[in-house]
Amino acid sequence: MLETSARLLRLLSIMQSRRDWTGPELAARLGVTTRTVRNDIERLRQLGYPVDATPGVGGGYRLGTGAVVPPLLLDDEEAVAVAVGLRTAADGSVAGIEEASVRALAKLQQLLPAALRRRVRALETFAVPVPATGPSADAATLTTLAAACRDTERVRFGYRRHDGSHSSRDVEPYRLVNLGRRWYLVAWDTGHRAWRTFRADRISLSAHPPGPRFAPRQIPDGDAALHVLKGTGAAMWHYHATVIAHAPAQDVLPRLPPAVTVEEIDQDTCRIHVGSDTPQMLALYLGMLGADFHIEDPGAHPELRQHLAELAGRYHRAAHRPAAS
Numbered sequence: 001m002l003e004t005s006a007r008l009l010r011l012l013s014i015m016q017s018r019r020d021w022t023g024p025e026l027a028a029r030l031g032v033t034t035r036t037v038r039n040d041i042e043r044l045r046q047l048g049y050p051v052d053a054t055p056g057v058g059g060g061y062r063l064g065t066g067a068v069v070p071p072l073l074l075d076d077e078e079a080v081a082v083a084v085g086l087r088t089a090a091d092g093s094v095a096g097i098e099e100a101s102v103r104a105l106a107k108l109q110q111l112l113p114a115a116l117r118r119r120v121r122a123l124e125t126f127a128v129p130v131p132a133t134g135p136s137a138d139a140a141t142l143t144t145l146a147a148a149c150r151d152t153e154r155v156r157f158g159y160r161r162h163d164g165s166h167s168s169r170d171v172e173p174y175r176l177v178n179l180g181r182r183w184y185l186v187a188w189d190t191g192h193r194a195w196r197t198f199r200a201d202r203i204s205l206s207a208h209p210p211g212p213r214f215a216p217r218q219i220p221d222g223d224a225a226l227h228v229l230k231g232t233g234a235a236m237w238h239y240h241a242t243v244i245a246h247a248p249a250q251d252v253l254p255r256l257p258p259a260v261t262v263e264e265i266d267q268d269t270c271r272i273h274v275g276s277d278t279p280q281m282l283a284l285y286l287g288m289l290g291a292d293f294h295i296e297d298p299g300a301h302p303e304l305r306q307h308l309a310e311l312a313g314r315y316h317r318a319a320h321r322p323a324a325s
Contacts, residue, residue: 015063019151022060083120095136135201137183149173154211158204172214175224186224229258237275247291283307
């Protein structure tokens, strides 16, 4: 009986991780036969968990709407991780979950053994977060978008641009990315036929039902977090330039932040799209490339050329200054 109960908890956990499962998939994950899976599904229904089934070759199972949260079995490290996560959420960047996080943390602490409770309180007391400012994303918006990413369902929403204007978007959501206090949705914009990054705090979800399913695409850079870093970093630059570095791309890349794009020209040369707040700062950064370079369009960047010349003269004078007697 104990083995069956543990398997049912495991089955619930698996079914909550994805929307649809076939019988053979569940059987493989549990290490049982498909007949045992059918029996376990029936036991879950008897316990009050709605499980929808689709017959046929392509059919399967889905945990239905209204399923209650199953009991959690946590080891010591998992319990501490959950407690720390709840404390972080109470002070975090998601609006509307602060009070719920505190309530859940209080319940968890009541159940923790004395040794674990002491570890959690030590973290709360001596791990001090730096106060952060900035917009907060709505918890309901994040959970809806995360579910659409999981289920590969298109989403329609209103979006407030940086200039305050509004637009309607129909997207194929891919990933949510947390960067500092801000949340970003990486998605394929079906209207613009291009990848876009949307700030979650500027998204207003409509009352429309979930859109049609879609086949996932290959995201640029192969990583959603890196894609957001590149996009947000470049968007914050006030001054842009393109330089040709006389060094292999693989030697230059480790010296540059993720937002900088490097294109290989040949085995000894690469093109770098860089930027900064001012041409003065960009001149300093270029000096740290560790390689000779030239500006691809020098006529378009007189300020940058001026600051590079000033830095060259300053460094030359410092290097050839006579030693004090």
